[in-house]
Amino acid sequence: MIRRTASLALKQGQSDTIKVGILGSGITGCTVASTLLQSSSDKKFDITVYEAGRGVGGRMSTRSSFDNDSDEQIYQFDYGCRAIFPPKTELFRSELERWRKLGWVKQWNGKFVTIRCGDESSKNYNNNNQIIAEDTAEDEERYVGYPRMNSICEQLLQTKSNKSTVAVITQTRAAAFYVQSAGSRMWQLRHHDNAESKVLGEYDWLVCTDRNSASTKNVDLRDANIRPFNQLVNENIQSIPICTTMVILDKPLPITVDAIQIDHANNPTSMTSKFGTLEWITRDSSKPGRKQYNSDNSKTNECWVLQSSEQEGKRLLESKRLQGASLEQIRDVIRETMVADFKNSLPLLMSSSNACSDDSVRDIPLVVQSFGHRWGAAFPKHIAENNTFKSIDCYLDADKQFIACGDYFGKCHGSVEGAFLSGRAAAYHLIEKE
Ligand SMILES: Cc1cc2nc3c(=O)[nH]c(=O)nc-3n(C[C@H](O)[C@H](O)[C@H](O)COP(=O)(O)OP(=O)(O)OC[C@H]3O[C@@H](n4cnc5c(N)ncnc54)[C@H](O)[C@@H]3O)c2cc1C
Known part of the structure; x- marks a missing residue:
């Protein structure tokens, strides 16, 4: 083309x-x-x-799909770069400002939390599951490409x-x-x-x-x-490879946060047992300009992006069952594994004090569709x-x-x-x- x-x-x-x-x-x-x-x-x-x-x-790719008849968007995912974080240099700050003025990027006011293994001295220590959820700096500006990355x-x-x-x-x-x-x-x-x-x-x-x-x-x-x-x-x-899965839920997930980082560093064994491959869980639908309502004003399905940790992504891609597998098979295994990890971690995510909108809500949405993706070279590593x-x-x-x-x-x-x-x-x- x-x-x-x-x-x-x-x-x-x-x-x-x-x-x-x-x-x-x-x-x-x-x-x-x-x-x-x-x-x-x-x-x-x-x-x-x-x-x-x-x-x-x-x-910085985006995957989207539209209905052939109505031309309505069915889903959209930024399945690579999640967000542009506060600039470290003046040169990029002024370019980002130019993009903002041109309407190419918009600020994403989604709520971010980091979840890690706590100890009993931690403020948010949760005795049942021993994880803590900490709000990430609220004043941190994050931008996303508009209307897509x-x-x-x-x-x-x-x-x-x-x-x-x-x-x-x-x-x-x-x-x-x-x-x-x-x-x-x-x-x-x-x-x-x-x-x-x-x-x-x-x-x-x-x-x-x-x-x-x-x-x-x-x-x-x-x-x-x-x-x-x-x-x-x-x-x-x-090159650091990682795995990503795009998930469509039948209704909004009843948690008050839009991006969750699972910090495996403190206690990798415990965190992996609770969250499996997952390192980032992002409600893509919460980004500005992403479709949230249907033409009849009902809420759309919700799009989430799951990103693996470096270690677990590598472990999955190097696992025996993927040796000699076709790209299609690899994507399927990524999808199955990460959707299972997501489902397993939902009760814990929802019960962690900072994440759930209402303690009485335990109505877990259904996964209606999902797609796996392998990033063979997601991030560079300086040896x-x-x-x-x-x-x-x-x-x-x-x-x-x-x-x-x-x-x-x-x-x-x-x-x-x-x-x-x-x-x-x-x-x-x-x-x-x-
Ligand atoms: C899952 C994920 C999450 C990320 N999250 C963030 C984030 O939140 N914030 C952030 O700032 N960064 C994030 N990043 C990193 C950021 O996306 C990258 O640093 C940035 O997009 C790299 O841009 P690039 O142009 O250097 O490389 P790329 O975007 O990789 O572009 C290189 C392009 O070259 C093409 N190409 C290569 N060889 C050839 C050839 N011979 N002929 C034709 N085409 C070729 C490739 O197909 C590719 O499209 C993330 C990355 C990933 C994978």
Whole structure:
């Protein structure tokens, strides 16, 4: 699928036209594209964003479904990034403020609690089940994409430019080839999954936004002639996989909180026995702009997202029954396991003093539908403490005109903020070098 924005058409082949190929349409790739589109440089950027997934957004993806006849929404889930938390840097604070003013994000006033194993000295110690629920800072501002998490990425790709253009090609995994011949060199992108390895386009600059592209298991950068970079990534970065399940309940869950973090750190054995794989339980329907009422004013089904802990997610994915399983089977096992954990933990969640709206309410809703998802690389992990990637915002090979960026760089790694900062730095480098 190819989508080209309405920016002015560009005459190709002009010397002041810089062709840029971007691998990935997550927040990093979209920030690079948007920053180039906004650039006041004399150069024109002819940008193509390739996305292996079905839609843009990467780990800020949203899954939704609509009724074919009435066009009414049936469900919507932000099944990757839950929320954007208070910025740590001025640069991201001002970008978030810009997004807020443009209506791309809205504040989520949902109530957050953390549940952990307590000891008898704890204020909220509950003698029956020995867990405590603590409100998370009420004044902490949290934002979500409006009307969906991935709409931030879509909006960034619509950035107006009076000279540059961007094309977005989804469902296409691109592999990069560095082609050098007498007096000329360029990046050639070819179809990764296509038997003929069809040429997709030729570019002056290559921007790679996914650390997995450097993996030895992956062909994305195998012929890119950037071995030092691939080696650096593989020696320094690991990917943390986790499991997610999207759940539709037939009616609202009668608890007064919208996001529950299960803190396994204090007593992992006890917490796992009570909550199984679960680390985050989020009422997605409570986010601003998400559908809460049907056209007849009745309450809609409620959408919840369950996210596993790192340890339990890994344990599940590495379990014997999943060895050699197909992706479909893996998703089914994730779904079954996490829905069972959710159901088992509900009585405890509902009886914990801070979470239940009314002690007399014990009317547990039914799960009407659920979907499992495996995030093979949910978060980056820096292997060594003094890791190169923590101190740089992106990687530049000016000679080859190659830039790597993504949420594995910088101090805010593993977050939307880190991804944004890295994408912004990458675009500035590119503009500066041109
Ligand atoms: C379950 C979960 C919960 C999270 N919760 C939060 C949270 O609450 N707050 C927060 O700030 N962050 C959260 N994060 C982290 C945050 O979502 C990420 O840090 C951020 O979205 C990363 O953006 P990115 O653009 O760097 O990478 P991605 O979003 O992963 O984008 C990379 C994209 O590149 C594509 N791609 C890779 N190689 C190719 C290729 N060769 N050709 C074409 N396309 C390619 C991939 O398909 C992918 O879409 C969460 C992440 C997960 C998984």
